[in-house]
Amino acid sequence: MTETDLAVPPGWYILCRARQLGRAPKRFMHAGRALVAFRTKDKKLGVLEDRCAHRAVPLSEGKVCGETVQCPYHGWQYDPQGKVTHVPALSACANAANKARVRAWPSVEQEGFVWIWSGEGGAPGAPPTMANYRAPGWTSFVMQTRFKAGVDSCLENFLDCPHATFVHKYWFRAPTKQSVKAVVTTLGDGAQAEFFEEPREKSVVWSMLAPREGKMEHVDRFIAPNTSRVDYVFPGGLHYIITSVCNPINAFETEVITVMTFRYKRIGWLVRLFFEPLSRWIIRQDVAMLGLQQRNLGPGQARAPMCSTEADLLGTHIVMWRKSMLDKTDPPTPGQRRDHEIFL
Numbered sequence: 059m060t061e062t063d064l065a066v067p068p069g070w071y072i073l074c075r076a077r078q079l080g081r082a083p084k085r086f087m088h089a090g091r092a093l094v095a096f097r098t099k100d101k102k103l104g105v106l107e108d109r110c111a112h113r114a115v116p117l118s119e120g121k122v123c124g125e126t127v128q129c130p131y132h133g134w135q136y137d138p139q140g141k142v143t144h145v146p147a148l149s150a151c152a153n154a155a156n157k158a159r160v161r162a163w164p165s166v167e168q169e170g171f172v173w174i175w176s177g178e179g180g181a182p183g184a185p186p187t188m189a190n191y192r193a194p195g196w197t198s199f200v201m202q203t204r205f206k207a208g209v210d211s212c213l214e215n216f217l218d219c220p221h222a223t224f225v226h227k228y229w230f231r232a233p234t235k236q237s238v239k240a241v242v243t244t245l246g247d248g249a250q251a252e253f254f255e256e257p258r259e260k261s262v263v264w265s266m267l268a269p270r271e272g273k274m275e276h277v278d279r280f281i282a283p284n285t286s287r288v289d290y291v292f293p294g295g296l297h298y299i300i301t302s303v304c305n306p307i308n309a310f311e312t313e314v315i316t317v318m319t320f321r322y323k324r325i326g327w328l329v330r331l332f333f334e335p336l337s338r339w340i341i342r343q344d345v346a347m348l349g350l351q352q353r354n355l356g357p358g359q360a361r362a363p364m365c366s367t368e369a370d371l372l373g374t375h376i377v378m379w380r381k382s383m384l385d386k387t388d389p390p391t392p393g394q395r396r397d398h399e400i401f402l
């Protein structure tokens with residue numbers, strides 16, 4: 059660890075979208091570290107520390123050379139496991155004896171995303187899949203957003219109802235002062251909040267995207283360590299799923315991949331025409347608000363305690379879970395259920 063490294067809970071993180079990675083090696087940030095991602099000639103994926111073991115030049119400034127990435131300074135070549143396979147200035151014998159290497163991150167390309175396992179040891183299994191992403195009958199699109207905020211703040215924002223009556227007033231939620239029952243349940247991989255009798259009048263989003271009548275089922279879910287999932291289900295099989303996966307660039311910046319996937323009769327493609335720009339507009343409102351928050355939580359700011367209330371349903375669960383993963387202590391016991399009343 060260097061002083062700029064950030065300790066992150068072990069997990070699968072999305073480094074980039076697969077389409078961001080072309081023929082050349084490319085530099086990405088994760089937890090304060092620079093990583094280089096590349097695909098070899100045989101399409102094998104490699105994610106290495108972006109720092110040549112020889113004289114620290116970024117490998118991302120080099121090029122792919124067969125099954126390796128080559129440093130631009132003295133031509134050292136690295137395979138996707140981070141091992142130096144060839145040093146041009148050395149004899150074959152000296153090359154064979156060279157044990158130099160850089161750190162490699164287990165990486166997988168899946169559903170159009172480049173995932174890395176960030177944690178000790180090898181990766182346990184495969185990355186999670188995105189629910190119903192590109193499934194038959196469903197329409198999906200992806201948003202990639204940089205927040206000037208840490209992962210805790212981002213996840214809480216994505217799973218927080220009360221802010222919507224202010225930050226997204228009338229766009230997503232209008233203040234009604236109605237009592238809403240919410241049930242928070244701890245899960246084996248996080249926690250969820252389920253809402254009952256939730257108002258949705260005077261909302262641009264729901265007036266366009268949902269039937270006027272009928273119950274809305276709404277569940278917000280935190281999936282440790284870095285993911286939020288929100289489900290809205292309406293009569294007639296209408297279903298919206300919003301999954302957001304956070305990659306900490308450093309302690310104060312987070313890159314978020316949001317997958318919006320929905321089933322809307324047979325006109326999902328048409329709904330997407332206004333749902334996508336609307337979603338981007340709403341996420342920009344959150345970016346702006348977390349940017350304001352960052353003025354007091356950013357670099358050099360003293361960490362004064364923050365007050366939480368009963369209406370902050372999942373924020374404390376997010377912090378507890380992520381801390382327990384970092385400290386290697388037990389997370390909250392699954393199956394605990396608590397009723398809340400909030401006013402939206």
Ligand code: FES
Pocket residue numbers: 110111112113114115129130131132133134
């Ligand atoms: S710095 Fe990379 S080969 Fe010398």
Ligand SMILES: [Fe+2]
Pocket residue numbers: 215216221222225226340344
């Ligand atoms: Fe929001």
